[in-house]
Amino acid sequence: MSTASVDSARTRPAPSSPGFSRADDDAGLVTRARRRPVVLSAAALFVVLIVTLIWTSRPEDYTPLSTDNATPSGTRALAQVLRAQGVDVRQIGTMADARIDSPGTTTLAVAGTEPMAEYQIDALIEYPGDLVLIDPSQSVVDRIAPALSVEPSLDAAPVAAACEDPDAVAAESVRVADTGLAGDPGPDGMLCFPNDYGSHAYAVVDDGDRRVTLIASWPLVTNEHLAEDGNAALALRALGRHETVVWYVGDLFDPSTLTWSDGDGDGDNGADGAVPPTEIEANPDFLPPGTGSAVYLLALTALVAAWWRARRFGPLVREPLPVIVRASEATRGRARLYRRSRASGRATAALRATAAARMARRLGVPRAAGRTGLVPAVARAANRDESDVDRILYGAPPTDDSTMMSIIQELDTLESEVHRP
Amino acid sequence: MYITGWTVALSAIGAVPAMWVQERAFAWVWVIGVIALACLDAALAAKPGILGVRRSAPRAVRLTESTAVELEVVNLGSRVVSGTVRDAWQPSAGATGNRHRFRLAPGEATVCVTPMRPTRRGDRRADVVTVRVAGPLRLAGRQRSIEAPATLRVLPEFASRKHLPSRLARLREIDGQTAVQLKGAGSEFDSLREYVIGDDVRAIDWRASARRAEVLVKTYRPERDRRVMIVLDTARLSAARVGDAPRIDASIEAALLLSALASKAGDRVQVSAFDRVERARAMGVSGPAMMPVLADALSTVEPALVEPDWPAVARLVQSRLSQRALVVLMTTLDASAVDGGMLDAVAAIARSHAVVLASVDDPEVRALERGRDDMHDLYAAGAAARGALEQDAVAARVRELGADVLTALPDDLAPAVADRYLDLKASGKL
Known part of the structure; x- marks a missing residue:
C-alpha cells in the first residue's frame, strides 16, 4: 500500500462553506432485512444449511474391512455390535497411531496384511498381546505357523467347526470363502472349519502367553455376510476377548510401525528378549512435534492474508481505450495476399514502377516521357546498354520467386548506379 | 469493512x-x-x-x-x-x-x-x-x-511549437519587418527594387524607372486579414496508428502550428474537425486568444470509426467562408478516398479557394518498401510500392484539380504545412 507522505497534506480548521460530498450512511442490518426480506432469509438459510452439512458430515470410507465402512465390504456392523457389548473399538489410520497402553487387555486386529512391509510384520509378531489377523498373507502366516499355507478356496458351503476351540464350537458352522488355510498348525495351533478340499476357514495359535487368531475366510466379518451362519458368533468371540480392540487395515502408503508401551503390570513380555520399539524409532519425524499444527495455523493465516489483499481500496477505474490499428497493417495484409497467391509479377511491377518514377525524378525526365524517354536517359546515367535497362525496367514479369528476387536485385543495382547527370 | x-x-x-x-x-x-x-x-x-x-x-x-x-x-x-x-x-x-x-x-x-x-x-x-x-x-x-x-x-501537446520561432522569423522577412530592412522603413524607395528576370512585368513602376537608369518594380507587403480554414478529418483513417500515435495527433499538431503562425501573421484562422458531423470548431477569435480556444476545442477530438462525408465537408467550407481563403484539409491520401467523394469535394472547394491537402506518411510502410531480406520482405516491398503508386495516382488527380498536396512523416507534417503556408504568403497567392 503506497501511501503519500503526510507532509503533502496541510491540516487546517474546516471551512464553514458547504459543497462537500459525503458517504450515504450505511443502512443497518435491520433496515436491509426489511428492504429485502427474501434475499436475507435465503442467505441465512444457506448459511445454516452449510453449517449443518459441515457439522454432520464425516469423511466417507470405502476401504474394505474398515470399521467406518458401511458398504457390504466394510466391517462397521461388527464394530457396532462389539461397541454395544461394551468393547472399545478404535480404528487407527497408521500403525504408529496404535500407541497401545496395555497389550494384555488389548486385542490388535489387523485386516489385510498383504501391503505390509517386512519390518511392520516384525513389529506385529513382536506384539505381546492377542492378535486377530483377518485375511493374513502367506508372509505373516509363515512367521506364526511355518507349516501352514494360505490357499484360495472355491467351495463355499457351510462346514462344521470340527475342532475343540470353544469359539469355533460356539459358532457351529461357517463357510470357507475366498481363502483358506491348510497344513500343520504346529503343536500350539488348531485348525477349524475344514471343507471337503482340506481348506480351513479359521486357525488359532495359542502359546499360553498370547493368542493369535487367523481368520482366513475374511468375508465372514464383513457387513454383507456377518449375519450368515455362525459368522457373527465366531467374529464377536474372537474379537471380544478383551475390553479394547485396536483395528488396523493394511495400507501400502503407511511406512510407520507399531507402538505400544511396555506392560507396567506384567513384566513377562520382556522374557523373549524382544525390545518394543520406542516412539521416536517408530515415527521417523525429524521436525519438532508441534510443526504440523503450526503449519495448519499458518495455512489458515494465508486465508486471512488473502482477505487482506483481496479487499480493494475502492473499485477499479475504467479506462475507455482507443482502437489501436497500425496504419501499416493494410500494407502487410496486402503483402500476405501477394505471397499466398504467388503474385510475383504484380509485386515486381509495382517495384519497377516506383523505381522508374524515382529515377525519372532524379534525372529530370518528365512523367509524360514514358518508356521511350526514360530508358535512354537511365542508360546514359548508369553507363549501361539501353536494352539491358529496358529489360530490367520493362522486361517480362517474373513467374516464380527466384526470378523475382534476381530482377529486384538488378533493379536495386541499377538504381544505385543512376546519379544526377 | x-x-x-x-x-x-x-x-x-x-x-x-x-x-x-x-x-x-x-x-x-x-x-x-x-x-x-x-x-x-x-x-x-x-x-x-x-x-x-x-x-x-x-x-x-x-x-x-x-x-x-x-x-x-x-x-x-x-x-x-x-x-x-x-x-x-x-x-x-x-x-x-x-x-x-x-x-x-x-x-x-x-x-x-x-x-x-x-x-x-x-x-x-x-x-x-x-x-x-x-x-x-x-x-x-x-x-x-x-x-x-x-x-x-x-x-494537445503542441510539440511542434519548437518550429514556431524559425517560421515567425521567416514571416517577418516576408513581411519586411526584419531588423535589417527596418533601417530604411518609411522611405518610399525601399518598396522599390531592381527588376530581375522572372518578376511580373505588371509590377514595374514606370515612373520610378524613368527617374533612374534601371527598371524598378514595386514590391508589396503580403496581404493581411486573409482567411485560413483548417479542416481536420476525424474519420476512420485518422484512427490508424503511425508510429506511436494516431494520425489525428499529427494533424492536430500541424493545425496548432499553422494556427499559431497564421494568427501572428494577422490572418483569421478557423478550425473544424469533421467526419460525418462537425466534432469540434474554433472560430471567431483572433490574436492571442486564438490558441487557448483552439487547444481546448481540439483536446477532446477523437477519431470516429466512420466514413467521412465529403460532400458535407464541401458544404461546410462554402458556408463558413465568404471570400477567397486558404483551406487546409488534414486528411489521408488513400485510394478509398476517391470512391468516398474526396475528389469532388476538393474540386468544389478549389474553385473558389486555395486548397492544401496534407497527409501523414507512414515511416513503417516506407521501411517495408526498402526491405530485401527474404521473399516475405520482397512481397511486402511490392505491396508497399503498389500502395505508394496508388497514393501518387490520387495525389496527381488532386493536383489536377488545382489543389496542393503535401505528404510528410508525422513529425515533419507540421513544419511542412507551415512552410507551404509561408510559400503561399510570400508568392502572394493567398
Whole structure:
C-alpha cells in the first residue's frame, strides 16, 4: 500500500462553506432485512444449511474391512455390535497411531496384511498381546505357523467347526470363502472349519502367553455376510476377548510401525528378549512435534492474508481505450495476399514502377516521357546498354520467386548506379 | 469493512502457541478469535459518513506536463477520525501516489495533493473517493466510496511549437519587418527594387524607372486579414496508428502550428474537425486568444470509426467562408478516398479557394518498401510500392484539380504545412 507522505497534506480548521460530498450512511442490518426480506432469509438459510452439512458430515470410507465402512465390504456392523457389548473399538489410520497402553487387555486386529512391509510384520509378531489377523498373507502366516499355507478356496458351503476351540464350537458352522488355510498348525495351533478340499476357514495359535487368531475366510466379518451362519458368533468371540480392540487395515502408503508401551503390570513380555520399539524409532519425524499444527495455523493465516489483499481500496477505474490499428497493417495484409497467391509479377511491377518514377525524378525526365524517354536517359546515367535497362525496367514479369528476387536485385543495382547527370 | 496487515500478523503469531498445544482446533479458535477481534474493531470505527470530501482540479493541463489535484477531507463528526483516503482517477490521468493518510479532530479539514501527469489527450475523469476509517485497534476499519465528480482537460501537446520561432522569423522577412530592412522603413524607395528576370512585368513602376537608369518594380507587403480554414478529418483513417500515435495527433499538431503562425501573421484562422458531423470548431477569435480556444476545442477530438462525408465537408467550407481563403484539409491520401467523394469535394472547394491537402506518411510502410531480406520482405516491398503508386495516382488527380498536396512523416507534417503556408504568403497567392 503506497501511501503519500503526510507532509503533502496541510491540516487546517474546516471551512464553514458547504459543497462537500459525503458517504450515504450505511443502512443497518435491520433496515436491509426489511428492504429485502427474501434475499436475507435465503442467505441465512444457506448459511445454516452449510453449517449443518459441515457439522454432520464425516469423511466417507470405502476401504474394505474398515470399521467406518458401511458398504457390504466394510466391517462397521461388527464394530457396532462389539461397541454395544461394551468393547472399545478404535480404528487407527497408521500403525504408529496404535500407541497401545496395555497389550494384555488389548486385542490388535489387523485386516489385510498383504501391503505390509517386512519390518511392520516384525513389529506385529513382536506384539505381546492377542492378535486377530483377518485375511493374513502367506508372509505373516509363515512367521506364526511355518507349516501352514494360505490357499484360495472355491467351495463355499457351510462346514462344521470340527475342532475343540470353544469359539469355533460356539459358532457351529461357517463357510470357507475366498481363502483358506491348510497344513500343520504346529503343536500350539488348531485348525477349524475344514471343507471337503482340506481348506480351513479359521486357525488359532495359542502359546499360553498370547493368542493369535487367523481368520482366513475374511468375508465372514464383513457387513454383507456377518449375519450368515455362525459368522457373527465366531467374529464377536474372537474379537471380544478383551475390553479394547485396536483395528488396523493394511495400507501400502503407511511406512510407520507399531507402538505400544511396555506392560507396567506384567513384566513377562520382556522374557523373549524382544525390545518394543520406542516412539521416536517408530515415527521417523525429524521436525519438532508441534510443526504440523503450526503449519495448519499458518495455512489458515494465508486465508486471512488473502482477505487482506483481496479487499480493494475502492473499485477499479475504467479506462475507455482507443482502437489501436497500425496504419501499416493494410500494407502487410496486402503483402500476405501477394505471397499466398504467388503474385510475383504484380509485386515486381509495382517495384519497377516506383523505381522508374524515382529515377525519372532524379534525372529530370518528365512523367509524360514514358518508356521511350526514360530508358535512354537511365542508360546514359548508369553507363549501361539501353536494352539491358529496358529489360530490367520493362522486361517480362517474373513467374516464380527466384526470378523475382534476381530482377529486384538488378533493379536495386541499377538504381544505385543512376546519379544526377 | 477491511482488515489491515496487523490482523494477518496477529493471526500468524498464533503459530507459536500452536507449537505447544498441538491441536488443530486451537488453530481454528485462534484464527476465528482474531477475525472476531477485527470485526469488533471495525464496529468501533467511526462511520465514514461523518467525513466530507471536495475535489478541486485545475481546468486544463498540457499533455506531458505535470499538475496536481487537490482533495479536501473534512471531519464533520464529533470524534477524532484517522484513516486513509484514495483519490481515484482513470489510469491515463497519471495520478501517482493518490493514497493519503489523515488524522482529523472534529471540525478539522486537510488537503491531500495528488500529483498528476496525464498520458492521454482529452477529458480525464475522476472516479470515486474511497475512504478507510481505521478502528481503535488498527486491525480493521470501515471503507466507503464517495461520488465526487471532477474533470481534468488535457490539451494537445503542441510539440511542434519548437518550429514556431524559425517560421515567425521567416514571416517577418516576408513581411519586411526584419531588423535589417527596418533601417530604411518609411522611405518610399525601399518598396522599390531592381527588376530581375522572372518578376511580373505588371509590377514595374514606370515612373520610378524613368527617374533612374534601371527598371524598378514595386514590391508589396503580403496581404493581411486573409482567411485560413483548417479542416481536420476525424474519420476512420485518422484512427490508424503511425508510429506511436494516431494520425489525428499529427494533424492536430500541424493545425496548432499553422494556427499559431497564421494568427501572428494577422490572418483569421478557423478550425473544424469533421467526419460525418462537425466534432469540434474554433472560430471567431483572433490574436492571442486564438490558441487557448483552439487547444481546448481540439483536446477532446477523437477519431470516429466512420466514413467521412465529403460532400458535407464541401458544404461546410462554402458556408463558413465568404471570400477567397486558404483551406487546409488534414486528411489521408488513400485510394478509398476517391470512391468516398474526396475528389469532388476538393474540386468544389478549389474553385473558389486555395486548397492544401496534407497527409501523414507512414515511416513503417516506407521501411517495408526498402526491405530485401527474404521473399516475405520482397512481397511486402511490392505491396508497399503498389500502395505508394496508388497514393501518387490520387495525389496527381488532386493536383489536377488545382489543389496542393503535401505528404510528410508525422513529425515533419507540421513544419511542412507551415512552410507551404509561408510559400503561399510570400508568392502572394493567398
